[in-house]
Amino acid sequence: GDSVTQMEGPVTLSEEAFLTINCTYTATGYPSLFWYVQYPGEGLQLLLKATKADDKGSNKGFEATYRKETTSFHLEKGSVQVSDSAVYFCALSANQAGTALIFGKGTTLSVSS
Amino acid sequence: GAGVSQSPRYKVAKRGQDVALRCDPISGHVSLFWYQQALGQGPEFLTYFQNEAQLDKSGLPSDRFFAERPEGSVSTLKIQRTQQEDSAVYLCASSAGTGNYNEQFFGPGTRLTVL
Numbered sequence: 001g002d003s004v005t006q007m008e009g010p011v012t013l014s015e016e017a018f019l020t021i022n023c024t025y026t027a028t029g030y031p032s033l034f035w036y037v038q039y040p041g042e043g044l045q046l047l048l049k050a051t052k053a054d055d056k057g058s059n060k061g062f063e064a065t066y067r068k069e070t071t072s073f074h075l076e077k078g079s080v081q082v083s084d085s086a087v088y089f090c091a092l093s094a095n096q097a098g099t100a101l102i103f104g105k106g107t108t109l110s111v112s113s
Numbered sequence: 114g115a116g117v118s119q120s121p122r123y124k125v126a127k128r129g130q131d132v133a134l135r136c137d138p139i140s141g142h143v144s145l146f147w148y149q150q151a152l153g154q155g156p157e158f159l160t161y162f163q164n165e166a167q168l169d170k171s172g173l174p175s176d177r178f179f180a181e182r183p184e185g186s187v188s189t190l191k192i193q194r195t196q197q198e199d200s201a202v203y204l205c206a207s208s209a210g211t212g213n214y215n216e217q218f219f220g221p222g223t224r225l226t227v228l
Contacts, residue, residue, distance in 0.1 A: 044219040051214045093213035103155030
């Protein structure tokens with residue numbers, strides 16, 4: 001079945017460091033891909049998405065490109081801030097109406113000043 | 114309120130008790146999902162409603178789990194005869210449409226602890 005694999009955490013960085021969180025997926029067809037973020041004490045919220053191959057999703061300085069050839073959707077940010085400390089989840093949704101999100105296990109990011 | 118709300122936020126149950134978890138989706142949202150999130154894991158799908166119709170319940174772990182959305186808005190997830198392995202955060206999400214590209218908006222979750 002469809003699945004998402006993301007790098008194990010925690011990831012610990014200093015402020016202004018470059019961030020990459022790897023995400024690969026297995027799916028039949030052409031899923032939509034998402035990154036969700038969960039800040040401490042808050043609910044899951046959508047960070048960015050891409051719905052077809054070679055699309056780049058971006059938001060708040062974060063970017064991820066839908067790479068069909070490598071089945072990847074890696075999250076990157078050029079310069080992290082302390083406020084980016086959170087748990088990041090990669091997810092996919094199969095290409096049919098009403099399908100649920102399939103999530104990775106999440107990666108905890110901790111940024112220190 | 115503008116977002117998805119869930120109640121109660123925390124629930125402690127003794128093993129064998131029945132519990133009911135409520136979800137108020139964003140007004141007008143057609144799709145409603147329930148997920149279960151174990152500690153240190155990503156959310157896992159339980160069930161999906163399109164308006165009042167339960168179109169997919171393939172993720173419900175046993176027949177002790179039951180969900181309903183009788184008027185196409187508020188939804189309730191019921192767990193009968195709770196077991197310790199039911200301890201988790203239960204998340205509700207709603208979306209405006211039915212396409213897989215539609216953003217799902219998540220509630221804060223209900224943390225269930227079964228003693």
